[in-house]
Amino acid sequence: MTPSALICSMPAVGHVGPLLVVARELRRRGWDVRLLTGARYRSMVEAAGIRFVPLPPEADTLDDIGTGDDTRERGLATINRGVERAFLDPAGPAAATLEHLLAEEPADVVFHDMLFLGVQTLFARQRCDRPLTVMCGITAAGYSSRDTPPYGLGITPLRQPVLNRLRNRLLSATSKIVLRPVHRSMDLFLAGVGAPGLDGAFFMDVLSRSDLLAQFTVPEFEYARSDAPENLRFYGPMATVATQPTPAPAWFDDLDPALPLVHVTQGTVANTDFSEVVEPTLAALADLPVQVAVTTGGRPLEALPPLPANSFAASYLPYDELLARTSVLVTNGGYGGLHHAMRHGVPIVIAGDSEDKVETSARVQHAGVGVNLRTGRPTPDAIRAAVQRILADQSYAARARRVGDAIAVARGAAGLVDDVEAMLASRS
Template sequence: MPHYLFASTPLYGHVAPLIAAGRHLAAAGHAVTMLTGSRFEANVRGAGLGFAPLPGRADFDERELESYLPDRARYRGVALSQYQIQNTFIHPIPDQWRALRGLLDGGRFDAVATDHLFAGAVPLLVRPRGQRPPVFAFGIGPVAQLTRDAPPAGMAMQPLWGVAGRLRNRALNLLATRLVFRDTQQLARRLVHEASGAPLPAGFPFILDLSRLFDRLLQLGPREFEYPLTDFAPGLRFVGPLDTSAAASTRPLPPWWDALDDGRPIVHVTQGTLDNRDFSSLVQPALHGLAGFDGHVVVSTGGAPVDALGPLPANARAAEFLPYDRLLPRLSALVTNGGYGTTLLALRHGVPLVVAPGAEDKPEVAARVQYFGVGINLRTARPAPVRVAEAVRAVVGDSPYRRRARALGDAIGRYRPLEDIRREFEVAAALAQTGPA
């Protein structure tokens, strides 16, 4: 029986897609062991996978920001981005690699697969191909690779081609790698050296260009939602988004659910499951701005108490969680802070978006929403109520945004991600039995 080792940074948006892929492989008769944060043990075992916990600094809980980002209030802008990247993805490298190496030394695996930001895989990736199993990555956010066609990921700037465009892009790439994120790169090199006992080879890629190093990058999104770059890594495969929403159907419907059946448009507002400590950034402005909207405004708090929203307008309903597999097909618009998975779930159903981008990769998601014309990018995490209302009115109905979202949804529907993922792993397992070609 083929056996695969999965490893994920303990962030829900990273872990959930890997569990979904692992569940499918396990159902097809493969064995999967997953290395991730201890809080996900029940989820992993419930999917029929073996579980191994990350140790030490690598085993943090994203719900408890003070435990791994205690000084975040001291930083702003680029400095905050560096602080978050270093504490979430770089400092855990030694503990990630220690756990990964222990599992590899203790058993035989036909392939290793991580999320695309699991930097603890770097000491494995620098080994010669004949001295390690194939190493895959799941792309769980917008493709982040240095390219001649666009500025670095994180700047949320769209591509620019031609001589002038490539000069601009080159300058910004140099600025990011040699100045802005120089300390992050040096920290990563030092930690990899300390963890593995060997320095990174000269010319080793920029740590934030990590996804180019994997033998395969299985991008969990459609090609149609990525910029038309000309220099993607050769190992990139667009397999399409995994639908992880069906599990929500096990939750009982809120008592007001049947009120949505009157034929009026439904707008859903969400800040996700993590950025839900301060609803004054997006949810409350949306509720205020849409108070006069002739339709339903439906809010999910992502587990936070509904009372935290304050009094609701007459046209609004709220619940901690909602069954997305039942809600999304009914939506006229989604107002979101730009999570990659939620955005793709909406687009799968042809739902146009209004995005008030939060932190991490959310500005990059919002930039793509704008580029492909499937919604409106508000360009701020704290929009004024009137801006939210104007944007919603622009995207609902038979709008150009709706038509383009439906076209993208049709494209997403043609992907078969689970089948393609299984095929990639089965090829890797077959090669492992015969040796590298």
């Protein structure tokens, strides 16, 4: 009998892309696969040969939240509003759609990204009466632990264990008070779908209810937790493959190999305002003996500020070739982009303070693979100092290479599907 999977993704490219890697591996092995996500990703899903199922309009909202600088959520005080708007408001309609799809066509396994809260409706059932559930960690892990600060603060663990745990306990108590509206809204949603309530747990801990917690990184880039869930496993990043190779611009082969190459990007989502990271980076490095390669993430080159003489730009670049020549990456911190850089041993200057980027920035700092500027709008002086610091201290590149070595031997989508198939066999 052909095994079947329903993959549930929040409507954002950073969610859909990694889950499509899993979908392709399932399909390669003969699984029947459907992917539930936003309408604008239909062509992307169908081009991968996967059956597309649209979210209802009420749940197809994430791409329209935070597209401009004025609406992106920053800091602990704004998490209440941000989590409710981005993830809790669409959760009810998403849960209803999920239930309808499974009633119409049952699935053996439901894969879901970590922020697709509609999957909580499945935990209203006994385990034997629901599909196997697999949580896909497409960004930094948020499980509560005595060894880590609460998710959303962007604070790294302390190196002294006793002091670290004492501080984390105090931060956890404080965060539950500050985030009381989120916890109240989460409990109302869970009650509405018949799922168990939080019962005093941190709101991110609902993620640990899934049968397998598949984190798309390596342990070297995640906080160590002595009390981590037993069902947490690391598979490395789900590296997406471009359907067509990106051609290199004419200037690419003219770069001087004797000069360090700094690559700066704001990714393909938070790239509507280049004054955040790209513009101050160009200014910071204009008179240094380096070359700067800028990508706009698909936006027109005319949207960039004037380029200094040592800077070159393209909408996209052949990334593997680029990173093989890059000495430092300056970025606002998308999870996939960071792993792509570390795969090539490239150290990072990170400037992100919105959405999940405070947590990815903190992990760059904790892993020692780069410099965390602790803001989404760094000054040219701060960027210049960080780039010079990394170029002068090869330990950043060495640690990035160590993470890259771990990524190179990670089990990836094949390992994830191996484990899921073994769990299904055991369940049968």
